[in-house]
Amino acid sequence: MRYSPRLATVKRSYIREILKATQDPAIISFAGGLPSPDHFPSQAFAEAAHAVLTENGAAVLQYSITEGYPPLREYIARRYADTLGLDVPMEQILITTGSQQGLDLMAKVFLDPGDGVLMERPGYLGAIQAFSLFGAAFDTVDLGPTGVDLAQLEAGLAKKPKLFYAVPNFQNPSGCTYDEPTRREVARLLAGSDTVLVEDNPYGELRFSGTPLPPLRAFAQGACTVLLGSFSKIASPGMRVGWLVADPDLMHKLVTAKQASDLHTSIFTQRVLHRFLTDNDLDAHIAVIRKAYGERCQCMLQAIRASFPEEVRYTEPEGGMFLWVQLPEGLSSERLFQKAIARKVAFVPGHPFYVDGTANSLRLNFSNSTPERIEEGIHRLAECLKELLATR
Amino acid sequence: MRYSPRLATVKRSYIREILKATQDPAIISFAGGLPSPDHFPSQAFAEAAHAVLTENGAAVLQYSITEGYPPLREYIARRYADTLGLDVPMEQILITTGSQQGLDLMAKVFLDPGDGVLMERPGYLGAIQAFSLFGAAFDTVDLGPTGVDLAQLEAGLAKKPKLFYAVPNFQNPSGCTYDEPTRREVARLLAGSDTVLVEDNPYGELRFSGTPLPPLRAFAQGACTVLLGSFSKIASPGMRVGWLVADPDLMHKLVTAKQASDLHTSIFTQRVLHRFLTDNDLDAHIAVIRKAYGERCQCMLQAIRASFPEEVRYTEPEGGMFLWVQLPEGLSSERLFQKAIARKVAFVPGHPFYVDGTANSLRLNFSNSTPERIEEGIHRLAECLKELLATR
Structure with a gap:
């Protein structure tokens, strides 16, 4: 097949591949970039869809x-x-x-x-x-x-x-x-x-x-x-x-x-x-999402403060869905991922976010897990981190 | 702006531009490539949309x-x-x-x-x-x-x-x-x-x-x-x-x-x-569309046979939504378009369908007009054609 050379430079989404590996509901996943499905306005959409199709289906x-x-x-x-x-x-x-x-x-x-x-x-x-x-x-x-x-x-x-x-x-x-x-x-x-x-x-x-x-x-x-x-x-x-x-x-x-x-x-x-x-009232809907994500983010930050080793750095976002963790020099986020997935916790190692090589960093998503699972997941991650540090 | 040269070779859809010009409901349009909206299953879609959102909105x-x-x-x-x-x-x-x-x-x-x-x-x-x-x-x-x-x-x-x-x-x-x-x-x-x-x-x-x-x-x-x-x-x-x-x-x-x-x-x-x-029964739905389009195509062909000058050639499709008309040498489908639009009939002159120049041809869509409007539209087109031939 005479493919265009353009394809050779495109990385397939590492994240989407990880997502496939984390379909197991027992895995606590901080890997995806998924909004919380608990806050989708399904019923309002059901009514909107029915209304537009009934009233003006042809258009x-x-x-x-x-x-x-x-x-x-x-x-x-x-x-x-x-x-x-x-x-x-x-x-x-x-x-x-x-x-x-x-x-x-x-x-x-x-x-x-x-x-x-x-x-x-x-x-x-x-x-x-x-x-x-x-x-x-x-x-x-x-x-x-x-x-x-x-x-x-x-x-x-x-x-x-x-x-x-x-x-x-x-x-x-x-x-x-x-x-x-x-x-x-x-x-x-x-x-x-x-x-x-x-x-x-x-x-x-x-x-x-x-x-x-x-x-x-x-x-x-x-x-x-x-x-x-x-x-x-x-x-x-x-x-x-x-x-x-x-x-x-x-x-x-x-x-x-x-x-x-x-x-x-x-x-x-x-x-x-x-x-x-x-x-519907979009602002009221967004207020609900904001509150939930703010709580989840705080929950993750508190769990990190309480359990991660001192040398680990992390961002403290004012919004959005992600925070970013920087491991101490010499620690590999890929190795951490292997340990974490064995304990049924997932995240995205940092290297796909760099066009110029890998790094000792990782992305954690907080929007798509309940506070209970966030606490448990961060606790497990902290144990993996301590093991890694001990064997450095 | 430093645009890519790639854009220079892309023709904007002439058809979509014509469609904008034919928004006037008084115009009998054979220009678009639109399926008949009379046969959209709006109610069945309304029920399907409501059901999937109610039953499994999160996914x-x-x-x-x-x-x-x-x-x-x-x-x-x-x-x-x-x-x-x-x-x-x-x-x-x-x-x-x-x-x-x-x-x-x-x-x-x-x-x-x-x-x-x-x-x-x-x-x-x-x-x-x-x-x-x-x-x-x-x-x-x-x-x-x-x-x-x-x-x-x-x-x-x-x-x-x-x-x-x-x-x-x-x-x-x-x-x-x-x-x-x-x-x-x-x-x-x-x-x-x-x-x-x-x-x-x-x-x-x-x-x-x-x-x-x-x-x-x-x-x-x-x-x-x-x-x-x-x-x-x-x-x-x-x-x-x-x-x-x-x-x-x-x-x-x-x-x-x-x-x-x-x-x-x-x-x-x-x-x-x-x-x-x-x-729903898709085959039953398609049978309805087929029957309607077959009738509309036959109606268009009969009107063409009855009124177009002998020298005009046309295809006789066994399906689909379009037929193709070839004008005698020296007649311009662009000039025909100008005459036709003045009489509130639209079609697509053939040249956008050629990568290598224009032609004395035109495309007629039969799926999106009722038989009455098809007869009237072809009748008006025939008059335009006769005028063009007379002034050749």
Whole structure:
């Protein structure tokens, strides 16, 4: 078979492979990136689906326009105004088949083999995959508790990458959030470049402590920015509905690319989602999720403080679904994984989040386990860590 | 903006642009490729959606696996066995976000700029778009009432294109169907090549006259073939659920590409569709569609026979949604379009279906208009044609 060489550089999702290995319900899994299914509004969706199909089945089941269902795009525009004070005309919003497709479309519109893409380090695996498929040459900027390293960002932008991909709120995998001074400085550096900022914000609404901050886009006057959003973490990931905000000229290119990719995102899911959003109180629903995730995160942090060896470092997220653990020098997160899985605890070792090698780090998901299982799982992990340290 | 050069070669869908222009309900439109919304099973879908969300909302709304919902893949495998006698293991079926995404994934896995793709002439616009985006170098084989020109196919395959894209049943745009001797010969030619056959079969179940024929795949032992399928024409296009059949090695590559493209197709739509398929009689539903489309096609053909000038040629499809009209030399289908739209009739001029220039041809859709409107529309088109001929 004469395959394209493009495939050779794409890592298959290590995480999705791990997920398959953790189907056993006895395993306490901190591995996935799954929202809590306890908080899916199934009944409200059942009613929304029944209503749109009964009232307007012909339009709900027919082909539709590539840009997306206009009332859903208006809803998103209004929500940007209400929650972030952002003025985004609905014409600049493209509905995508999950925000993963937003990454695919950006790659289609911008990337040829060897084109530079600047990533956070560690970085979001789905973005690494999407850009790899189009032959991106990656460069990285270290990400810490206050955001990216600004000196590295300046040096990285000087090499004129086509895209800079950033997740400023509760990043996956690290849980880190850019503080306001960092946001301002990132925006200033971008305004002086012709690199396009791809600002991904799947977790922004999931803040359970600290103060909400405006997106990079709000500071980045004069820079070209694209904002990605998603209903996956606030309504349902299985529906695969996300969106992308872009200026008109870029939007035109993205719509062409989307036509060629899947014609349009399911109008059925778009309309069910829109009906759910208009018939229900989304903010009340998000408040419930925030509270639950905040409790789970606190529970995990307390268990870590109580039981992990002193030398282990970890982030303390103000929102989102993940925290990040850094093992002492010389300890392998892969070896820890082997020990942990034997005790029926799973997590994701850090190396798939690096484009430039492995590391002694790991990602823990707290959204998809009950507090009881979090305590038990962290307790088991702590025992594995102590064994590893003892045999170092 | 430093866009990729790949975009420059992708035509935006002329058809979708025409569709926007024909939103006026007073226009009799033969332009779209829309199934008849009169035959969408809205109520059955409303019940299916309500049932799956009520009974198993957590799984229906959560992230899912890239390959697709296993029971839906099993259903498709069983249907291949029952309707075509094809033995397709469910592991070789990948659910896609409409069959358009199947084309995008094939392009991702195989095509680099300049790679050869052999197309039927005229050819399916969605495939031209998907392959253009990856820099395909197109070559064409004329398509007539019994299938592709075999001498041209042999010459085309000798140039070792990576893909040959074929729609053997009721092709879009021509309505042509490969007869059995042509299928055998196409299969023989392919078996001696290392070109991958991409056999697209969206309309296969919509046969309203003549004898069903096995797919090319059934004859093509020893050739590498990929079969695309879709629920768009037999259930709902708006849901965007299609599939792709491929051997294990290729399937592995396609799954990697799909992960990077949209993680997975909406599990909500997959499960609603599967519930609809198991709770209802799909064959009875298809029989209703077939009968309606057969009547509409006959109505269009009778009106054409009764009113079109003698020199105009047209295909007589045995199924599907389209027929193809060839104007006499020197008559422009673009000029006809201008005249027709002034009389509130729309169709698609033929040139977007050619990768190598325009033609005096046009595509007429018969599935999405009532017999009354078909008669009236063809009558008006005939008058436009006579005027054009008179001023030639």
